[in-house]
Amino acid sequence: MKPFQYVRPTRLKDAIEAVASDPNARYIAGGTNLIDLMKRGIDSSEKLVDINGLPLKKIEKRNGFLRIGALALNSQVAQHKLVLENHPLLAQALNAGASGQLRNMATVGGNILQRTRCPYFYDPVFPCNKRKPGAGCGALEGINRTHAIFGVSKNDPTQSCIAVHPSDFCVALSALDATVVAVGIQGERRIPFSNFHRLPENRPDLDTNLEKGELIVAVEIPDAVFTKHIHYLKIRDRASYAFALVSVATALDLENNRIKSARLALGGVAHKPWRLLEVEKSLVGQPVSEATFRKAAELAMQGAKAFEHNTYKLTLTPNAIIQALKNAVALV
Missing domain, CATH: 3.30.43.10 (Uridine Diphospho-n-acetylenolpyruvylglucosamine Reductase, domain 2)
Incomplete structure (x- = not known):
């Protein structure tokens, strides 16, 4: 060091x-x-x-949204009354991440900015376009068991990256239409969460669309009705302190056993939290049933592409979506 x-x-x-x-x-x-x-x-x-x-730890309810300061600790957010009352999906996602010791140290802003845990990124012996643009991607022909199946860039070896975003919290923030509040030299900027993280494209070394010097000061989550039929499902190699192979954040609003609105996002499958907007639309008006959830899972997998060692994700991901939806509505 x-x-x-x-x-x-x-x-x-x-x-x-x-x-x-x-x-x-x-x-x-x-x-x-x-x-x-x-x-x-x-x-x-x-x-x-x-x-x-800096005074960036406050968690407060404002007109139309919940604002969480960037320096609020993950453990504090997961236990906070306002979070549990207004957005319990966030608490579920945070409690699924890391370990108790890390949650007591890690901040909201840092969680959002954490970098991939791809082993080829972490080991300088191997080529990595994220670590050194133009070097190549060791994961493409390597052990890519934990890597992406959506939004990958692989046509040009000098730009390819199939790493996945590691955060559980970010998957829930994506599903709940959060906004990142950042302040830089030019002043304050509000960035929709869907536009905050980047896909690899031609700059795999860049994780976010923050500008140099911009500091995350808060995240804001708009008021919503998703307090009851929610679930964060995380599938991993061991029960704690492991990153997701596949995770699903789901939130449903029901009326007369039909879906009024839905939110779905995936983790462990892309370079950024993977929001399923078309799937959400397809669920609206549908009855709560396993058949409905299976159709949604099939739609979610359009465009998925696996590599030598992560083909299992093509089966695991739709099954995880179905299970998360069933858990959200307590459908046995």
Whole structure:
């Protein structure tokens, strides 16, 4: 781990200027991902700007939405009365992630910004377009068991990336139409969650659409009716402290045993949380039944492409969607 400068500003303006003006500066809060990357030599930041002194921890109900400060700890959010009352899907997703110790350190902003856990990204011995653009993708012909089946870029070996986004929380935020509030040199910007993370395309090294120096200050989740028929299903290799092979965030609003509205997003299958907008539309007006859920799962798999070691996801993913929907409505 290379030496670095450490500063701890107490004003938002000073923190933003410190990072915006220095190409080798990074924000740090809980550090649960960034420090790992620095230890492995993947992140070579020369200045860390500690933002823990900024007033960004508040969780509050505002007119039409719930606002969660970027420095709120994952464990605090998962237990907060306002979250449990208004968006229990968020609590389920957070409790499915990492371990208790990590949730006590990790922040909301850091969770949103965490980088892929692709082993080829983490090991400098192997080529990785995300770590070094143009180097190639070791996962394409390697052990790609945990990798993407949606939104992949693989036609050009110098740009290909089939890594998946690791966050559970982000899958639920995607399903609930959250907005990321960021502040930079040019002022405040609100970014719809669907536009916040990127697909690899021609820049697999970029994870988000944040500009240099922009700091996440909060996430906002609009008021919704999804407080009862919700479920976060996470399928993983072990019961705790494991990233999703496939995860499903689902939320339904029912009337007379028919679906009035639906929200669905997947994790563990793409470079970003994978929202299923067409599937949501197809569910509206349909009866609550296993047949309805099976049709939805079939539609969800359109465009999926597997690699040598992750073909099982083509079966696991639709089955997970069906099970999550059934769990949401307590359909045995």
